[in-house]
Ligand SMILES: Nc1ncnc2c1ncn2[C@@H]1O[C@H](COP(=O)(O)OP(=O)(O)OP(=O)(O)O)[C@@H](O)[C@H]1O
């Protein structure tokens with residue numbers, strides 16, 4: 001039985017690979033830490049271990065450069081090797097529940113990074129979410145994640161598998177503790193080149209948000225900085241005062257503003273100070 005108390009569980013998920021879940025999870029986790037809160041991070045992708053590597057890179061970099069930057073308490077949830085599917089599922093769900101229960105005692109926020117595919121662990125995590133953040137690559141190709149769309153009229157034909165998963169999670173959550181899941185979809189890798197496409201994607205997403213039941217965030221632009229940051233484990237929020245070989249540019253200022261807007265939109269409890277300043 002998970003005892004969550006006042007701990008806020010933020011889950012970053014969708015079933016599409018490479019849409020920016022790990023990058024978003026790390027940036028939000030650091031934003032919350034920089035606003036003065038204790039954060040635990042959980043990686044549910046034992047194959048890629050991307051968030052785990054991000055967190056490890058951050059520790060190594062901080063040690064090497066003697067930097068005072070905030071770190072999360074981190075855990076990678078391993079897959080079970082039990083024989084039957086049911087036993088594996090139960091095993092993994094117990095591991096996740098135990099991690100959440102343990103972290104909840106000393107942390108105000110738990111940030112969970114899901115794999116880019118449907119899994120028992122990912123489903124279980126969704127049902128614990130107070131806030132679910134879904135980064136979405138900014139193109140119509142990724143919309144089938146949220147809904148089936150008529151390719152000619154862009155009308156919504158029906159919900160998709162992932163929306164159904166969120167719906168199921170909302171039901172599980174309500175049954176467990178009468179809680180609700182605040183689902184926020186954010187656009188990622190927005191390009192400034194195709195303004196017309198960008199606008200159309202925005203219109204359809206707005207319509208979808210009402211039908212499928214999510215709030216819509218402005219999103220992150222396409223910027224090379226995100227790939228450059230991973231090896232040092234740093235985020236945009238660490239760039240200003242830390243010793244990195246990346247020159248702070250106007251693009252980074254714009255990126256920071258995007259991040260600030262997304263964190264504000266999440267309306268996380270007790271997050272008073274601005275993570276970008278401290
Ligand atoms: N806004 C962005 N602009 C440019 N590159 C980005 C952006 N967001 C993410 N990336 C890059 O895209 C790649 C995939 O991002 P990330 O690992 O965060 O996605 P993911 O959804 O966690 O993937 P997976 O489903 O495999 O876990 C990474 O190399 C990352 O640096």
Ligand SMILES: [Mg+2]
Nearest residue numbers: 021022050114
């Ligand atoms: Mg990932």
